Amino acid sequence: MSDRFGDASGNFAVSLLDTLAETVGHDQFKSILEKQWQRKAKEYRDRVGNGSLRERVANLVELRKAEGFMAEYHAVDVNDSFESDRFILMEHNCAISNVAESFPSICGHELEMFAAVLPDCTVERTHWIIDGEHRCGYLVQIRH
Known part of the structure; x- marks a missing residue:
């Protein structure tokens, strides 16, 4: 629906981030984005819990x-x-x-966030919408 009617909140977010990047400079902007994803990772980690990997992935999917x-x-x-x-x-x-x-660096932070939420796992991107794929996909596996 957003394609048909426009996405004012998405456009506003992009404009705001553009202004922020111009105002604070590249390094500070990068630091701000990292801080945001660290906060989101902590929130997710607290809500995902400590069950089996299946339970944690299911909880993460529900949050998303x-x-x-x-x-x-x-x-x-x-x-x-x-x-x-x-x-x-x-x-x-x-x-x-x-x-x-x-x-696009935001997608890298998202990948890091998933890895932080599941610290006993490796998380690898398998599909990426930005690369023209039809979905984003991640392989999540227990680290042995």
Whole structure:
């Protein structure tokens, strides 16, 4: 719907970030973005909890859905006798696409945030909307 009717909040966010970047300079702007994602990672970590990896990924998906992302996950290499330790997290839209197109480094912070929320895991980007893919995807797996 935002494509059809415009996205004033997204355009405002991009304009505000442009102004901020011009005002404070590159290094300070980078620091501000990092601080924002650290705060978001702490909030997510507190809300995701300490359950199994499946439970934590499911909780993360629910948080992302609440923020406007069409998110889902599925297990990779699941064996009936074992809990999977690998999941694909998919986001079929980008709730921050206007900002991400103008400031692609935000996507890197998002990847770092997921890794901080799941500190016993590696998180690797498998798909990226900014690169022309139809979704963003992340492989989440327990670090052995």
